[in-house]
Amino acid sequence: xxxxxxxxxxxxxxxxxxxxxxxxxxxxxxxxxxxxxxxxxxxxxxxxxxxxxxxxxxxxxxxxxxxxxxxxxxxxxxxxxxxxxxxxxxxxxxxxxxxxxxxxxxxxxxxxxxxxxxxxxxxxxxxxxxxxxxxxxxxxxxxxxxxxxxxxxxxxxxxxxxxxxxxxxxxxxxxxxxxxxxxxxxxxxxxxxxxxxxxxxxxxxxxxxxxxxxxxxxxxxxxxxxxxxxxxxxxxxxxxxxxxxxxxxxxxxxxxxxxxxxxxxxxxxxxxxxxxxxxxxxxxxxxxxxxxxxxxxxxxxxxxxxxxxxxxxxxxxxxxxxxxxxxxxxxxxxxxxxxxxxxxxxxxxxxxxxxxxxxxxxxxxxx
Amino acid sequence: xxxxxxxxxxxxxxxxxxxxxxxxxxxxxxxxxxxxxxxxxxxxxxxxxxxxxxxxxxxxxxxxxxxxxx
Numbered sequence: 001x002x003x004x005x006x007x008x009x010x011x012x013x014x015x016x017x018x019x020x021x022x023x024x025x026x027x028x029x030x031x032x033x034x035x036x037x038x039x040x041x042x043x044x045x046x047x048x049x050x051x052x053x054x055x056x057x058x059x060x061x062x063x064x065x066x067x068x069x070x071x072x073x074x075x076x077x078x079x080x081x082x083x084x085x086x087x088x089x090x091x092x093x094x095x096x097x098x099x100x101x102x103x104x105x106x107x108x109x110x111x112x113x114x115x116x117x118x119x120x121x122x123x124x125x126x127x128x129x130x131x132x133x134x135x136x137x138x139x140x141x142x143x144x145x146x147x148x149x150x151x152x153x154x155x156x157x158x159x160x161x162x163x164x165x166x167x168x169x170x171x172x173x174x175x176x177x178x179x180x181x182x183x184x185x186x187x188x189x190x191x192x193x194x195x196x197x198x199x200x201x202x203x204x205x206x207x208x209x210x211x212x213x214x215x216x217x218x219x220x221x222x223x224x225x226x227x228x229x230x231x232x233x234x235x236x237x238x239x240x241x242x243x244x245x246x247x248x249x250x251x252x253x254x255x256x257x258x259x260x261x262x263x264x265x266x267x268x269x270x271x272x273x274x275x276x277x278x279x280x281x282x283x284x285x286x287x288x289x290x291x292x293x294x295x296x297x298x299x300x301x302x303x304x305x306x307x308x309x310x311x312x313x314x315x316x317x318x319x320x321x322x323x324x325x326x327x328x329x330x331x332x333x334x335x336x337x338x339x340x341x342x343x344x345x346x347x348x349x350x351x352x353x354x355x356x357x358x359x360x361x362x363x364x365x366x367x
Numbered sequence: 368x369x370x371x372x373x374x375x376x377x378x379x380x381x382x383x384x385x386x387x388x389x390x391x392x393x394x395x396x397x398x399x400x401x402x403x404x405x406x407x408x409x410x411x412x413x414x415x416x417x418x419x420x421x422x423x424x425x426x427x428x429x430x431x432x433x434x435x436x437x
Contacts, residue, residue: 004413004416006409078404078405080403080404080429082376082403084376085376085378140380140381140384141384145377145381146378147376148375148376148377149376149377149378150376151403151429210379210406210409215379215380218380219380219410222380222383222384222387223380223383223387223413223414223417224417225410225413225414225417227413282378282379282380282381283378283379291378296378298378
């Protein structure tokens with residue numbers, strides 16, 4: 001039987017796609033109109049949790065996404081403070097998802113944006129992402145669950161939104177307490193007010209539509225439900241069209257793509273981590289921000305885990321380095337030994353978490 | 368009185384997985400599912416309608432009762 005298509009998903013996908021191209025045109029790094037992993041990493045840098053000089057900036061996009069979701073969910077009375085579903089495990093999963101994303105150089109949303117920018121390396125990432133999702137689905141079908149949440153106090157629900165408001169106030173009032181990159185991706189950004197306004201709109205739409213990069217493939221495979229996948233495809237189409245219209249599209253290639261490397265095994269395995277980890281978490285990094293805005297304390301903890309994961313990724317040299325061409329010398333970039341070890345440690349932790357949290361008996365039996 | 372599946376507190380997609388397992392195992396004519404988020408109501412509705420159920424829901428305090436019929 002045909003299912004009803006949720007028009008909000010298509011609207012959200014279109015707006016995210018257009019917004020991504022727009023923010024890049026106004027100064028954000030190439031193929032990085034939005035990247036939850038990269039932007040959380042930049043915030044970690046700006047607050048000196050790591051000191052990689054090229055990726056330090058307080059990204060207003062993150063602030064806007066959380067607050068946009070918060071405002072929309074308050075308006076539609078969907079806002080609800082809840083927490084208590086394995087927060088420590090979620091923190092660890094957030095770290096691992098972040099490390100995987102930084103090995104690949106992008107969250108699932110940036111993966112789609114990179115695909116729309118003609119970066120073939122991102123299609124390799126997509127393959128890994130899909131494999132990761134399939135592994136996650138295998139465990140979901142076996143009965144994997146991080147157990148239920150419970151109603152929480154309002155302060156729990158507003159915690160991350162409060163942090164975001166504080167970040168915004170500090171950014172405007174005392175920017176000198178932060179560190180801002182003078183070169184590299186961290187130095188490239190759209191005007192604060194534009195980034196914030198666009199992200200507020202995208203956050204609100206993402207909340208309303210339940211847009212989720214991992215949810216699309218997961219629901220398609222598990223339930224033959226293509227609703228969220230439609231959002232995924234819409235983003236790709238709009239980013240591609242936007243790039244073509246603005247004359248930024250130069251064809252599909254793996255060579256010297258913006259802030260990307262062509263170490264395909266690690267593009268693949270990095271995104272296996274992201275796909276698998278995100279299925280265990282119940283949503284991609286974007287969705288975690290949105291859920292945190294809706295009052296979900298577990299997602300707020302996951303976001304904090306991602307920020308800490310980003311700090312480790314740069315402090316310990318786990319993140320991928322982008323291919324570059326300087327003075328005619330091509331550097332391939334890629335992943336160092338530490339990063340390779342981290343990927344396998346991450347896979348091992350995901351396996352342990354997956355197996356350990358399979359419900360022994362059907363606790364949810366019909367009563 | 369319909370059977371009741373308690374999926375409150377579980378994040379997506381677990382509530383749908385629970386309904387999917389119940390439908391596959393027992394193919395109930397009617398089934399009530401308790402959830403505590405609108406998104407779970409929507410996801411269960413889409414899934415159940417695709418399996419030929421008529422779906423309705425009502426608010427019960429902070430929760431929702433989703434009723435499947437066929």
